[in-house]
Amino acid sequence: MVSAMLLRPIREEERLLYDSIIKHPLQSWAWGEFRKKTGVEVERVGFFDNGKLVTALQIFFHKIPYFNGTAGYYPKGPMPDEEHISAVIQLGKRHNALFVKMEPNVAQPVSGISAFDEVKKFFVSQGAKPGRPLFTKYTFQLDLSHSEEKLFAQLASKTRYNVNVAFKKGVEIFENSTPEGVERHLEILAETTTRQGFYAHGPDYFRTMWETLGKNGTMRIFEAVYEDTVLVSWIMFICNGVLYYPYGASRAVHRDAMASNLMMWEMIKFGKTNGCKMFDLWGALGPEPDEKDPWFGFHRFKKGFGGELVEFIGTYDVVINSSMYPVFRLAEDLRWSFLRLKAKLRK
Secondary structure, three states: OOOOOEEEEOOHHHHHHHHHHOOOHHHOHHHHHHHHHOOOEEEEEEEEEOOEEEEEEEEEEEEOOOOOOEEEEEEOOOOOOHHHHHHHHHHHHHOOEEEEEEEOOOEEEOOOOOOOHHHHHHHHHOOEEEOOOOOOOEEEEEEOOOOHHHHHHHOOHHHHHHHHHHHHHOOEEEEOOOHHHHHHHHHHHHHHHHHHOOOOOOHHHHHHHHHHHHOOOOEEEEEEEEOOEEEEEEEEEEEOOEEEEEEEEEOOOOHHHOHHHHHHHHHHHHHHHOOOOEEEOOOEOOOOOOOOOOOHHHHHHHHOOOOEEEEEOOOEEEEOOOOOHHHHHHHHHHHHHHHHHHHHHHO
């Protein structure tokens, strides 16, 4: 007789068990606690087989302004099956959600031939629709199981040269995973966003993040120092053998010191030292990037470190309220059109 899978909420005393099976920091218990502090409702449920936790998912529910409902977000979880989708729909209804956005942490190397056609068919069969992405569809992933010598040899020649320049100039990398490190990151981030014109979360978002992820060691802060000046500050995540680079900030001065290049190389070494098998660079452009794209510089910088460009399966909205969902999407499209126009007028 085959036992049925049991679905139930994850209890507080199962926190360590839960964290042992999730595969991404945005599915971690600490990330959920952090998001609760920012006013987001969080649901965690587990699938148990004969009393053993097999898989779990964490969903965030955000209130939608001017709509009597919420939007669910299921970031970087496992590839869902029909039981997962059923659970997502149940939780969505409980929170009066118009939809639940799913961005599974499932990727394949970019090779020109996609193996995701069947995945797309599955989502469509479950009533899901392609959604507006929150995460980029591509990223670079670096296999850290190789020797340090091989990893350095894999760097593009220009990147290798820049790392050596930074080393010869005396740039040094230090960990500063402290409240002071958070404040310095915010100071440099403010300079970066003003200079490069991109959006970043406000200071309280990062301070609250530190209160939860900093205390359990998931969130680490590193600084690149040159001539007694912190030029670069990066926030890194570590989760179950994977190192992530989610947030970076840099000053405009001493660009010739190539501090960011040495920072990335030292993060590769840091990942190896801490037993990480992979380094996820948290986003990139596609296989044929447009050189005029404002993110092209970041893409080229990351590419220089020899990682493999991978493609995620994409973004799908599991529709809960079929009458209001189209209205929301129309309002969302209009809002983004307005923001793009506003950004053009500023230039």
